[in-house]
Amino acid sequence: MNIFRLAGDMTHLASVLVLLLKIHTIKSCAGVSLKTQELYVIVFATRYLDIFTSFVSIYNSLMKLIFLGSSFSIVWYMRYHKAVHRTYDREQDTFRHWFLMLPCILLALLIHEKFTFFEVMWTFSLYLEAVAILPQLVLLQRTRNIDNLTGQYIFLLGGYRGFYILNWIYRYFTEPHYVHWITWISGLVQTLLYADFFYYYFLSWKNNKKLQLPA
């Protein structure tokens, strides 16, 4: 464990807590894409299949349970909780996210580190996570007024993988034979997808204006 990875995990945890806070306290999921949340459920479900077979540390297992539990409960809230579901803008959240899964599974079957079920599923979850934010970013461009909590949620979600990139650089230089091109490239693509969001988020923070993405 290094500080970059810990910072990444804490940022990721913060993003999930911000979203749960928004949904649970003000009972609103306005501006939040259910499609992105559903993709994240699949990302965690396929990423943590080995939660019962491979033990790394208490911390690792605990965080896996937190990410699994929170992502499932966010989808449950947005689908089945009456008050929250009412605030979900279904007409705007129309990204065909199931179509995102197909290329990811095909790519995972083609490019992976080992051709085993666990490894292909793990690689699939990496590719899927890289594009999981797309429905949310598309919804953001359609939603005129983005509330602060949603903006903070996306900012933290994008930031966590940025810290992971620093962690991979650190581990590359400190651990011999630590090379994981698949993880690195999909992590880089994932972070680059947030580039324009980060730019407009920074502008809104600098000019102290509401965050607005150009349509």
Add this chain to the structure above:
Amino acid sequence: LVTEPGHDEL
């Protein structure tokens, strides 16, 4: 309990 090399990250 087997630990996959490289899968020690979340």
